[in-house]
């Protein structure tokens with residue numbers, strides 16, 4: 254999926270290429286899904302155009318936006334991702350299959366609900382099921398939008414519950430104020446890139462130690478970095494891959510003071526498939 258850039262930049266192991274000279278490029282389709290009026294169009298327009306409007310114009314069909322972003326991954330490389338962002342309509346007029354055509358082939362999903370309205374969460378769950386059926390097990394981020402308004406406790410709890418069920422980190426976002434919009438979109442871009450870089454089911458001694466530690470008690474990303482003495486991006490990619498392979502799960506999913514996800518990982522009790530590859534450190 255990733256192809257070498259055309260600018261001839263050499264990839265020196267350990268060296269960080271300049272963000273202005275990315276070494277690899279990839280494309281990713283990302284779908285925004287959620288109930289009507291939760292702010293999908295506003296979020297994508299805030300991210301791509303830097304604009305916000307109080308006017309509500311229902312989306313009909315799907316509108317596709319594009320934005321390129323440089324993503325730093327755990328290898329130290331920079332990948333330039335061209336994201337096509339599919340802003341889908343919230344209103345579902347029927348269950349006819351062609352309504353889900355927009356969801357096919359996505360590499361990532363941004364599920365959106367309205368933090369002031371608990372009724373926006375059940376339709377979001379439905380849209381996530383449809384999106385994941387159409388695109389397979391792709392990374393999902395859950396955006397609890399309109400954080401500039403007073404939050405509804407039920408909406409907050411329901412959204413975090415949906416995130417936990419779907420393995421989707423949650424972000425408190427405001428398309429109006431801009432809070433966490435870039436983080437939510439670009440963290441997803443990084444997860445998409447990492448997923449395409451890591452061999453899906455090859456495990457080594459680091460993986461085994463991480464799973465053993467999480468089996469004794471849930472570990473945060475920071476704890477894994479500290480204990481294994483590995484950089485954040487590297488630990489994050491490993492944890493995500495172990496989770497995808499059913500060896501870890503989110504033990505807790507909460508929000509930090511900035512409204513960004515705070516996760517801890519626990520072991521599922523499943524055993525490692527295949528033989529271990531010894532790690533030399």
Ligand SMILES: Nc1nc2c(ncn2[C@@H]2O[C@H](COP(=O)(O)OP(=O)(O)OP(=O)(O)O)[C@@H](O)[C@H]2O)c(=O)[nH]1
Pocket residue numbers: 287288289290291292293294295296306307308309310311312313341342343344398399400401402426427428429430
């Ligand atoms: N206060 C506030 N209002 C918002 C925010 N995001 C969106 N809105 C408002 O909510 C309304 C609906 O926003 P849209 O972005 O059109 O919602 P949508 O999810 O695209 O709706 P559909 O296209 O019908 O599915 C508009 O009036 C926006 O101005 C936000 O973060 N804060």
Ligand SMILES: [Mg+2]
Pocket residue numbers: 293294295310311312340341342343
């Ligand atoms: Mg819309």
